[in-house]
Every structure is written in structure tokens, then in C-alpha cells.
Amino acid sequence: xxxxxxxxxxxxxxxxxxxxxxxTTLGIMIGITAVIAVVAVGQGGQKSIxxxxxxxxxxxxxxxxxxxxxxLPTGREFTMEDIDIIKANVPEVQYLLPCANxxxxxxxxxxxxxxxxxxxxxxxxxxxxxxxxxGRFLTNSDCQGRRRVAVIDEEMAQELFPRTSAxxxxxxxxxxxLVICGLVKAESSPFSMGIKYVYIPTRVxxxxxxxxxxxxxxxxxxxxxxxxxxxxNSIKILEKRHRSEGLYQGFDMEQQIQAVNKVTGVMTLVxxxxxxxxxxxxxxxxxxxxxxxxTERTREIGLRMALGARRRDILIQFLIEAIxxxxxxxxxxxxLGIGGAFLISALAKWPPLVSWTTVLLAFTFSAAIxxxxxxxxxxxxxxxxxxxxxxxx
Amino acid sequence: xxxxxxINKIYRPxxxxxxxxxxxxxxxxxxxxxxxxxxxxxxKSTLMNLMGCLDTPNSGTYWLGGVExxxxxxxxxxxxxxxxxxxxxxxxxxxxxxTALRNVELPMLYAGVEKEERKARALDCxxxxxxxxxxxxRPSELSGGQCQRIAIAxxxxxxxxxxxxxxxxxxxxxxxxxxxxxxxxxxxxxNTTIVLVTHEADIAAFARRILHFRDGKLIKDExxxxxxxxxxxxxxxxxx
Numbered sequence: 001x002x003x004x005x006x007x008x009x010x011x012x013x014x015x016x017x018x019x020x021x022x023x024t025t026l027g028i029m030i031g032i033t034a035v036i037a038v039v040a041v042g043q044g045g046q047k048s049i050x051x052x053x054x055x056x057x058x059x060x061x062x063x064x065x066x067x068x069x070x071x072l073p074t075g076r077e078f079t080m081e082d083i084d085i086i087k088a089n090v091p092e093v094q095y096l097l098p099c100a101n102x103x104x105x106x107x108x109x110x111x112x113x114x115x116x117x118x119x120x121x122x123x124x125x126x127x128x129x130x131x132x133x134x135g136r137f138l139t140n141s142d143c144q145g146r147r148r149v150a151v152i153d154e155e156m157a158q159e160l161f162p163r164t165s166a167x168x169x170x171x172x173x174x175x176x177x178l179v180i181c182g183l184v185k186a187e188s189s190p191f192s193m194g195i196k197y198v199y200i201p202t203r204v205x206x207x208x209x210x211x212x213x214x215x216x217x218x219x220x221x222x223x224x225x226x227x228x229x230x231x232x233n234s235i236k237i238l239e240k241r242h243r244s245e246g247l248y249q250g251f252d253m254e255q256q257i258q259a260v261n262k263v264t265g266v267m268t269l270v271x272x273x274x275x276x277x278x279x280x281x282x283x284x285x286x287x288x289x290x291x292x293x294x295t296e297r298t299r300e301i302g303l304r305m306a307l308g309a310r311r312r313d314i315l316i317q318f319l320i321e322a323i324x325x326x327x328x329x330x331x332x333x334x335x336l337g338i339g340g341a342f343l344i345s346a347l348a349k350w351p352p353l354v355s356w357t358t359v360l361l362a363f364t365f366s367a368a369i370x371x372x373x374x375x376x377x378x379x380x381x382x383x384x385x386x387x388x389x390x391x392x393x
Numbered sequence: 394x395x396x397x398x399x400i401n402k403i404y405r406p407x408x409x410x411x412x413x414x415x416x417x418x419x420x421x422x423x424x425x426x427x428x429x430x431x432x433x434x435x436x437k438s439t440l441m442n443l444m445g446c447l448d449t450p451n452s453g454t455y456w457l458g459g460v461e462x463x464x465x466x467x468x469x470x471x472x473x474x475x476x477x478x479x480x481x482x483x484x485x486x487x488x489x490x491x492t493a494l495r496n497v498e499l500p501m502l503y504a505g506v507e508k509e510e511r512k513a514r515a516l517d518c519x520x521x522x523x524x525x526x527x528x529x530x531r532p533s534e535l536s537g538g539q540c541q542r543i544a545i546a547x548x549x550x551x552x553x554x555x556x557x558x559x560x561x562x563x564x565x566x567x568x569x570x571x572x573x574x575x576x577x578x579x580x581x582x583x584n585t586t587i588v589l590v591t592h593e594a595d596i597a598a599f600a601r602r603i604l605h606f607r608d609g610k611l612i613k614d615e616x617x618x619x620x621x622x623x624x625x626x627x628x629x630x631x632x633x
Contacts, residue, residue, distance in 0.1 A: 005502055012491075300488060303486045303488070304499070305474075306474060306486075307474070307480070307499055307500045307547075308503040310467070312468070313471075387448055390482075
């Protein structure tokens, strides 16, 4: 008997007991639904996190104080001179800038708002995906010349100057007055959580917040391969200049991506184990009903044997029936899972990702369950004695 | 066609043995129409199982269409059943979910016959039993006699060497039984070899020859209806 005929026969007998078949395959269905939905949502989430991270660029690195030393920073770990010297001596470093920040009051247009005030350099625009919507970003001459200028994000601008353009208006930071020279679109990422930003030259920032310090430095290379070398050489220069070995540590995007992957890996493992148990239980259900089916159809098996079916033919027939039953559950589960994934992500507001691998895996997995749990009943059917089987009522 | 020599069949040979067949030898020629009669426990069912290659004897040889089949393995026996034997059962044994046509096609599925030819041959055999107007009916929509006709068509479809019919009229009324026996007789006229098991003398009377069994032994080989078709020879150690 060829495969097409076997599948037809299997489908026929499943259809004859449709309710029973659906109930039997429910375990498989729920298992596959869970796997598909969770994996789709998980992968969608992972992808959107990755996309955010890639926005910052895989050619970026950060150098900060190694907090594992259990010593409070003195505030003198990074200086403006460090930046210039590293830039001059490490050819791999294309951009390098200090990052100083302070969450503080911003006065402007008779209002007081709070924002993250970043002391930074012109290079910032090269390392971060900023969209300038009006005016310009900080320039090198702004920074070198300690000009009292600021770039603010549009949200901030809207809040301080709701009726007019913020460009050219003045804001007060501490006791200093700055002129707004540019507007940028608010940086959006899953981590930004609606914080508003004000960007000013680092030297100006240090004037405004004399107790503040440069928290870390941020750099970029021309291509991702140079990140490690650039980071290591920069740290070497810092250690030499500050005479403190082991004071600094470097981070690059690769490490962060690995950290995310580790988290999602654990999540996938946990879900995999749960789904595995669900599918195991489902498989036992299928095995059980297949054993019932063999008993019910003993006469049919005997007849088929009398008409010329070999043991192999009977084995394959029941095996295919178990596989078709599991695939039925698998396909329904897949549809429900994909639907569920879209539903969940509509609520969670990130796109689900149903990859072909997932679908193929679910398909293969349900078929494998059919084979594993179908083999015992199928073998029992194939080993029936045709005379005994024909005599059975 | 069928040649059995010194066939012995013993059930439970080690504990409480039952000697179901003892030294049975017989010979059935191509085109013959043989009835096997005997009371229950006479060994006629065992003989049918052996003839049908559903079982193997403990000793003796069984030649079917030129092949010694008593020592074949289960797969080889399945192939012999498929190609050389057509079964007709008392309770028809049609698969309830399949149409008459698909039931008749079933033996050809295991013979690996192509789809087109399967249908053509099935229709031909259904025509021979006069059921062409019922091919898309399921067994539950057919009468007992109609079911048995379909079963006969199924038995014919692989052009077997012999038709083995086990009480084919056991579930039918006398009028329908007569119709079924007429079909067997017309098949016999077309030179089909038929072996029929029955305990009813008036059914056995349709055959050309009756083999009587008792206590696992062939006790009488009776030739009737000599005019029906050509002669046959019976070779039996016990026959009279």
C-alpha cells in the first residue's frame, strides 16, 4: 500500500471518530500552542531588544570605573585631557566622548521641568541615532569654546515653550543661562521610559555642576572588529595616566547582546521543559487511544491480513494514523499559537516573530511524538494472529 | 492446483495436545468446485485456515499453484494470500466505512496495483456479481446478499488460484442463499476453483465434489454432479 493511500485510510478512521480524535490530540494541541505562542512572543521581544541595541551600534564601547573593586569613585577617574590623549594615540578610536549626567531642574519660559542633563561632545551625534528636527547639534567649537548652548528634545521643548518655537530661547541650568541651538527627536527605546534630555557641552556641564564628574566615556570605531583593541588600548592609557591598574572596565555591545541571549536562553529552556512535559502527556494520550483503536479494529486488522497485508503494512497503517493524529493536533496548535502570539503582542506592543524554524520544529516534533507513541500500538496490531483477529467480534 | 500430503495440525503440542488434523492428504484440480462438510470439531475450520495460508501445519506438505507454502514465513504467506487466494466469509467482513468499490479495491492496494487499473478491475468483478448499480454504497446500505456479492467480487479481484468460502450462506435466507450459490456455480463454469465449507447438505449439493471430515480425518470423498464440469482426482490416504 502506498503512502497516499495509507494517509487516506488514516484520515478516514480519524474522521470516523472526530470528537474522540480531537480530544485525544488536545494535549499535543495545547503543548504546540504554548510553544509557538511563547517562542513567537519571546523571539519578537528579543528581536526588538536587539534592534534597539543595534541602533546604538555594534562598533561602540564604554569605559567605566570597575565597581567590583568596592571603592567609591573619587570623581577624578576621567578628565577632558584623557579624551584628547586617547584620541591622539589610539588610531582605532574614531569617536570618543565623556559622559556626565545629572538629573536636574531646567527653567525656561517661566516653567520648571526636570530632565537628564547630559554633558557631552559633538561626537555624540555620531554614536547615537539622533534626529535633528530644528537648528543643529553641539559642534566642536561649541564644546572647545565653552559656549553656553543647549540642545533639547522636542518633548522638553513642547513642555517649556508650548506656543512658540524653542529655538533661540533661553533656559536656566543651575545659575547659568544657555541658548537653545537645536532640537532633537526624543530618543526612544524600551529602556528610555519617557525621560527627557538636555545636551550641553561637557565643559559647560562641569562649570554648572562643579561637584559632578565624568561618569564614563563612550567611544566608537570604524568597524566592529576594532572595538576590542580600541577598548583595551584606551584602558591602558587611562591606567598609565591615573597610575591605577584595574580601575577601569570596558563594555561593548557584544557583551550586552550575549547577556540578553543568556536571559532569553534560560527562558526558552524553561518553556521547553514545560512544553516537553505537556507533549509527553499528550503523547501518552495518543498511545492510549491508539491501543483502544487497535482493540476495536481487531477484525479489520485480521481481514486486511487475510487479504494480503503484511505485518509491515499493518504497522505502517497504524503508525501513520498516530502521526496524522498528532499532526492534526500540531497544526491546530500551530494556528492557535500564532493567533495567540499576535494577541499577546498586541497587548505587549511588540511584533511577534513566527519563524519558519519554529513552525518546522513544531511540525517535526508532533510527527516525532506520533512515531514514538504510535510504535507500541502499531506493533501490537501488526503482531496479531490473523485467525484470532478474524474470529474476534 | 491444491495438493496436500500427510498434513498434521496439532494445537498446544506440549500441554494438552489437540490433534486437529491427522495425516490429511488431498488433491484439488484447477476448475474444481469442492465442498468440505463435517460436524463441528471435525477439523474443517483448521483445514480452511491451512488452505488459506492463515496458518501452517506441524508436518506435511502443501502445494498451492506449484508453490510449497507450508514452510513460508508470515510475509511470504501474506503475499500468497494476496495473489493466490480469495476469501469469502460467513459475515462478509466488509470494511464499514468504505464504499463497495473501495472494499473491492482493497486486495489490490496490497498488491500494489495502479489506481486506474484498480478501478477497472474492481468494476469488472463487481459486474460479474451483478452489483454495478451499488458501487458507491456502504455495507450498511446493502442487504446481506448484496454484501456477500461484493465480498465475492473482492475475492475475485486479484485473479486468485482458488476461492475459499467459509459458510458463505450461513447468514442468508434460503432465497438469497440460492442466488449466492448460483454466482458460485457461474464462477465455476468460468473455470474458477472453489472450495466451500458448509454444514448444510443442500448447499454442499451445489458442488461437484464433497469432502467429508470427522475427528480431524478425511473420511469420504464424494463425487456428485459429474455433468457440472471436468473431472478431478482425489488422493487421500483415508478416502473411500
